[in-house]
Amino acid sequence: MTRPPATxxxxxxxxxAVFVLLVDLVLLADxxxxxxTWPKLGSAPIDPELVLPGVLAILVxxxxxxxxxxxxxxQLLALGLGxxxxxxxxxxxxxxxxxxxxxxxxxxxxxxxxxxPLAVVVLTRAGIRRDLHRRLVASVRRAGI
Numbered sequence: 612m613t614r615p616p617a618t619x620x621x622x623x624x625x626x627x628a629v630f631v632l633l634v635d636l637v638l639l640a641d642x643x644x645x646x647x648t649w650p651k652l653g654s655a656p657i658d659p660e661l662v663l664p665g666v667l668a669i670l671v672x673x674x675x676x677x678x679x680x681x682x683x684x685x686q687l688l689a690l691g692l693g694x695x696x697x698x699x700x701x702x703x704x705x706x707x708x709x710x711x712x713x714x715x716x717x718x719x720x721x722x723x724x725x726x727x728p729l730a731v732v733v734l735t736r737a738g739i740r741r742d743l744h745r746r747l748v749a750s751v752r753r754a755g756i
Contacts, residue, residue, distance in 0.1 A: 625737050627667040628730035634659050660719040666699030666727030668693040692729040699725055
């Protein structure tokens with residue numbers, strides 16, 4: 612059984628939001644990382660604290676645009692946080708890839724600082740959708756439709 616694209620998209624958003632929060636927990640636990648300190652695929656950096664939030668931001672932005680831009684608080688918040696997260700992730704990946712100088716790198720911190728609220732918004736929206744769907748199904752059953 613295949614899932615409709617919208618369901619697959621929402622499931623992907625939820626999974627990435629959970630992964631972003633797991634990356635937060637791993638980094639906040641101040642333990643050794645379960646991935647290399649500077650992971651690369653060829654010469655391109657693929658840090659989980661940059662790539663996962665970036666992909667989540669892309670999915671959220673595409674989802675909001677696909678649903679149709681309406682002036683709803685949840686959509687506007689998700690779109691704004693998604694744009695901010697995508698900006699930080701892109702800028703950080705560019706900085707790592709281009710290797711433009713030394714110093715302390717705060718890209719992962721800024722990316723996760725915007726991705727964490729984005730992940731919370733994604734999970735909250737999913738919970739609200741699930742609750743509304745459950746209530747709709749219950750009311751249809753009560754009405755005998």
